[in-house]
Amino acid sequence: MMVLRNCRIIATSILGLLLIFGCNDNRLAPVQTQDQATLAMKPPEHPTKIVFKSNRDGNLEIYTMNADGTEQTNVTNYAGPDEAPCWSPGGQKIAFISNRDDEWGLYIQNADGTGLTCLVPEGEFLPWYPHWSADGEKIVFAGFYDYETPDQNNEIFVINVDGTGLTRLTYNPASDGAPCWSPNGRKIAFLSTRDGNSEVYVMNADGTEQTNLTNCEEADDGRPDWSPDGKKIAFDSNRYGRNEIFVMNADGSEQICLTDNPARKRRAAWSPCGKMIAFESYRSGDSEIYVINADGTGQTQITDNSSNETWVDWVRVDN
Numbered sequence: 046m047m048v049l050r051n052c053r054i055i056a057t058s059i060l061g062l063l064l065i066f067g068c069n070d071n072r073l074a075p076v077q078t079q080d081q082a083t084l085a086m087k088p089p090e091h092p093t094k095i096v097f098k099s100n101r102d103g104n105l106e107i108y109t110m111n112a113d114g115t116e117q118t119n120v121t122n123y124a125g126p127d128e129a130p131c132w133s134p135g136g137q138k139i140a141f142i143s144n145r146d147d148e149w150g151l152y153i154q155n156a157d158g159t160g161l162t163c164l165v166p167e168g169e170f171l172p173w174y175p176h177w178s179a180d181g182e183k184i185v186f187a188g189f190y191d192y193e194t195p196d197q198n199n200e201i202f203v204i205n206v207d208g209t210g211l212t213r214l215t216y217n218p219a220s221d222g223a224p225c226w227s228p229n230g231r232k233i234a235f236l237s238t239r240d241g242n243s244e245v246y247v248m249n250a251d252g253t254e255q256t257n258l259t260n261c262e263e264a265d266d267g268r269p270d271w272s273p274d275g276k277k278i279a280f281d282s283n284r285y286g287r288n289e290i291f292v293m294n295a296d297g298s299e300q301i302c303l304t305d306n307p308a309r310k311r312r313a314a315w316s317p318c319g320k321m322i323a324f325e326s327y328r329s330g331d332s333e334i335y336v337i338n339a340d341g342t343g344q345t346q347i348t349d350n351s352s353n354e355t356w357v358d359w360v361r362v363d364n
């Protein structure tokens with residue numbers, strides 16, 4: 046296994062420009078005329094939004110915000126815990142886990158908090174960790190199969206967003222979780238402890254060919270997230286003694302560390318343009334959302350609140 050460490054933390058103005066103007070690759074091109082300058086200052090055609098969870102209002106709620114940290118909005122406003130949010134493609138809806146009426150379920154609602162529906166009730170699955178497919182038609186999630194039995198362990202399931210077609214993908218006595226669709230929908234990356242500690246795996250969308258990508262026996266590797274072009278996977282790992290953010294090729298080669306400071310960092314999430322990665326970090330004691338360029342430069346704190354801001358997902362919002 047080749048493990049290359051490439052830890053660079055250099056503040057740059059490029060990240061700030063990207064955060065302000067969104068994910069249009071052309072915005073960093075040289076501006077030579079007034080017309081081009083005017084064009085460069087136009088608002089992005091497709092703004093992006095970040096979703097995360099926080100306990101700032103006294104219990105766990107789901108929040109949305111712009112990628113520069115502005116307009117942080119509580120979109121659940123429910124007295125019970127709301128967890129594990131993810132965007133639908135296009136940012137119109139949010140899937141998340143909530144405990145309502147003393148039962149944990151997988152819920153879907155519009156991004157403004159309206160239209161709440163329960164997709165997967167607690168039942169025998171205890172759903173967790175939803176992730177929406179890029180075609181908008183399916184959600185993959187982790188859940189306990191028959192979780193009230195002594196040998197309970199997490200498995201991965203897929204369900205259509207209309208509630209039909211529930212399918213179990215893993216059959217393994219170890220914990221299987223944190224599933225994430227590839228952008229083309231053909232693969233699912235996930236975590237499993239089947240080889241003795243947490244590793245990032247990949248499988249075909251039908252559950253076949255489950256393959257260990259990280260192969261790092263000395264460490265626990267955390268939540269995978271595919272780059273928008275499908276070529277890279279971001280994840281976190283404690284292989285250097287503390288949780289840092291890593292990227293690797295989608296076949297597991299060239300595992301590179303992007304961060305290097307004492308604070309624990311978790312749950313990487315790519316930006317829609319593939320140039321940045323968001324994550325949670327406890328650098329200031331409690332957790333905040335940070336953003337870093339995909340090459341490890343320009344680490345920037347996005348939230349600033351004495352509560353815990355975690356579990357980030359990032360989407361390009363369709364008009």
Ligand SMILES: [Ca+2]
Nearest residue numbers: 105123125127
């Ligand atoms: Ca809540």
Ligand SMILES: [Ca+2]
Nearest residue numbers: 199217219221
């Ligand atoms: Ca399992």
Ligand SMILES: [Ca+2]
Nearest residue numbers: 243261264266
């Ligand atoms: Ca590992």
Ligand SMILES: [Ca+2]
Nearest residue numbers: 332350352354
């Ligand atoms: Ca905080």
